[in-house]
Amino acid sequence: MSKAARVSGGWIDEHHEGVRYGLAGVVLVDEQSDFQRITVVDSERYGRGLLLDGCWMTAERQERHYHEALVHPALCSAKAIERILVIGGGDGGTARECLRHRGVRHLDMVEIDGLVVELSKKHLASLGGGCWDDPRFLLTVGDGIAWAANCADASYDVVIVDGSDPAGPAEGLFNRRFFEHCRRILRPGGVFATQSESPEAFRQVHLDTVRLLQDVFGHADPLYGWVPMYPSGWWSWTFAAADGPRYQSPLPERAAAVAAGCQIWSPRWQTGAFEAIPAFIERELSA
Template identity: 80%
Template structure:
């Protein structure tokens, strides 16, 4: 039976980030507690271990910004790997690019996929039935370690915060495997936390990606339901900062269907580095 209306909160370091609504489903998987809520403001949403992941009327703030800078700048986009992303939003945005011929998505928690399909079908949209889409319910870290060299044009990490099942997505060994998987001209993308709520994690990620790939830059935007509302995505490539400028032809195919991302928005987001963050990253 659904809980009565009230407030659903994520509590992080003395601050509550909440939505008015109610829990409509909750269950412990082998990895984490999965919660589906129905909110007054943002529609149905997903929490993992009490942390906000996505909601129907917030998800574009996140998924468009993670996907399009990478897929509009890699030399090719025929083969894409998404690690995590069990709600389907990242895969959906990737598959809007007609150049994608094969997309592997590796999500560790089958319950996240099942409930996203059941309760949040608009987020994944048509990705689940797209013949280019190939889902593996399993360990994305092991997948990256075992996949052949130069097997993907784009690698995207759509993981939760660096704890629990996502903890291994934030270390040198994993990033080195992701670099190994890239074809020449490839691009790596990851969510890289809030520069306010997770400042030290964010700085450490960007520094480490620069060491591993040679070139990496954070891009700043907003996801109002997340801690602080201020978020980041970091892009990396071995052959230069190709992710800074989207290909105009590829961008034109997807831009009209976007709510947040555009080439202009992207250029501004890469430039919106706060002074203190820039100083810390350049030390």
């Protein structure tokens, strides 16, 4: 059963383990899809925002903290970037950032909930920007887990998982079988990327995700940044590759082509974000 966003006295809140994360604003849309509760709000501070099952997903003046961190370490480091797979990402922000790279020739986005896409295009149009009409972009409304399982070996140069917390329709995006398929469908020199939760608010999920990716791919490292509207404000993204930690070394030409248009990501920021692993997480991962 889905959870609704909690609305009281002009505040829209996500409640997580005794803490609430809220924005002052108004609810524009609150609908139940076949998969989850979708809420679109207009906030005073961050503009229009999206919640799924009562959990914050994105907002107009927060989304770059998340999307730039998820996309550019992968697309600036993979051996090639002609074919990209995005699983989830129905608001369009991840696809938009991917398509800023001129080397991308085809991008498949597989989003399970078509209503998320519909409402995002209508109410959060700035997130997707021109991605919806880009001839390189192909949207499939369907199950990304099944898509990965059914793809041929070495189908993509980069695979990006832009899913919500590991519950409901996103639950299957955080398990060994799915990650093994993601490795199988990557081409040699490919890079895998996923959001990997907060090391504070979702500590065990974060640790389990990083460990599992290290085991499946051989090389995986978390990168740390901030998305102030998310639980704790402290977030992570984890990158993996089979042939070494190539995701830590952006290719200068690709980086230069996109960095000027970024608000958060840069090669310098990325270096610091990989190095910003907290001591307690580093000890856990080394144990």
